[in-house]
Amino acid sequence: MDSKTAIRIALDVMGGDHGPDVILAGADIALERHPDIQFSLFGREADVRPILERFPRVAERSTFRHCDVAIRMDDKPSQALRQGRNKSSMWLAIEAVKTGEAQVAVSAGNTGALMAMAKFCLRTMANIERPAIAAIWPTIRGESIVLDVGATIGADAQQLLDLSVMGAAMARALFHIERPTVGLLNIGVEEIKGQDEIREAGRLLKEGEIPNLDYRGFVEGTDLGKGTVDVVVTEGFTGNIALKTAEGTARQIASYLRAAMTRTWLARLGYILAKSAFDRLRDKMDPRKVNGGVFLGLNGVVIKSHGSSDAEGTAAAIDVAYAMAANGLLTKIETDLSEVYARMAVSSANVPPQAQDEAVS
Known part of the structure; x- marks a missing residue:
């Protein structure tokens, strides 16, 4: 070539x-x-x-x-x-x-x-205060993207919105999805739950009509493996714990399976008869297949x-x-972020000064 x-x-x-x-x-x-x-x-x-x-x-x-x-x-x-x-x-x-x-x-x-x-x-890119690490996450329905999984601890509402835009751009580049679905990781799916930063980020995503993504609200830890959304957004502390927990659980399950399959001669026979199914399971759980954290921002x-x-x-x-x-991941992120911040500038310019003062107070 x-x-x-x-x-x-x-x-x-x-x-x-x-x-x-x-x-x-x-x-x-x-x-x-x-x-x-x-x-x-x-x-x-x-x-x-x-x-x-x-x-x-x-x-x-x-x-x-x-x-x-x-x-x-x-x-x-x-x-x-x-x-x-x-x-x-x-x-x-x-x-x-x-x-x-x-x-x-x-x-x-x-x-x-x-x-x-x-x-x-x-x-960092214009308007981005903190970079993020995005991980590819195996799910029941395929793969999702989870970020941030450890680049920075904590995030305010605007930073969570930025992570959502960047994660969606990565999903477009990797999975070829026109409008990836996005969810904010929270302790419940109800809008009244969670920290103030998460609830405010949810409001911004819901009301902001963010281009090139489909915001689906809050998701819980159980949704990570289900693949409920294409992109799961959280701050780095929670994301890193979720990642390490998932990796440890996968090793634990693999260890249980190996022990169960060799415990008795009948178990060994069962393994031989179901070897193709076990091979597919091992392939699905193989962490090598989803290796590669992407630095975004x-x-x-x-x-x-x-x-x-x-x-x-x-x-x-x-x-x-x-x-x-x-x-073209970089171009997608730059274009999407530019459009988001341009819309925010227009929206801010259209808000009367008195309303802005009341919002700040």
Whole structure:
């Protein structure tokens, strides 16, 4: 494919628990699915070159840049930013997005460091105070998007509205839904329940006629797995707890199943007879298939892969990166946010000064 139409992805090859072995193997799997990908690879040459030779297809579709610094998984964000700015594989991958060399960056490195570097290098979009991390969430009816799952703690009504717009734009890019359904995560579906910020955000979404999304009101924790809406919006503290709880529950269920299937000879026989059903269940619960948290609200797209991911999980994160770049996520978010804030400005201008004073008081 012509290089002008290819999707170029910047890879932090040193990121994650396993480094170049897994990252390059995942890149090779991703190339099978998307032959038009090109990679900009960043890492220590002595570590990367010998492994890259085992993946000639990746080598052929890549440029490589040596860097002296690799951010450790236990580095504090401030320390990583101070020591890794302008010279680490993580920073250079993000910077490639800033300069236009790549459309999207992928790293399995330290989450806090990645967010700090991405925010410092790319800056937040106009009117966006805080970036967010959006996760792809497996549900009974398919997949949903949940955000924020840990970028920032707390959010006011306007920030929750911004998250709704950005999450809906991601759903449009990833799921090709014209008007994704959106719900605010709350302790109940009744409008009188929840914190003031959530209730006010619900009012803004309900009365604001926000373009390109279909607001469906409050949703509860049980709705996450049901897939009641395409996009579930919450602040980072609650979202991160929900994410970790779901991951832990999936491991717990898998452990129960393994124990039950090997307990007796009759159970083993039952497993053999129902193996295809168990295989489908295992595939549905496989966290590698939904790997790839998307940083939203920045002037560039960054994907966070799980640090413990294997090659298949890394490939899944690259799949998400490819979809975000190919379907114009950044442009969708910028357009939608611009329209929302333009409508808000017009609405504010049409409100009499006396009414504005009464609303403030």
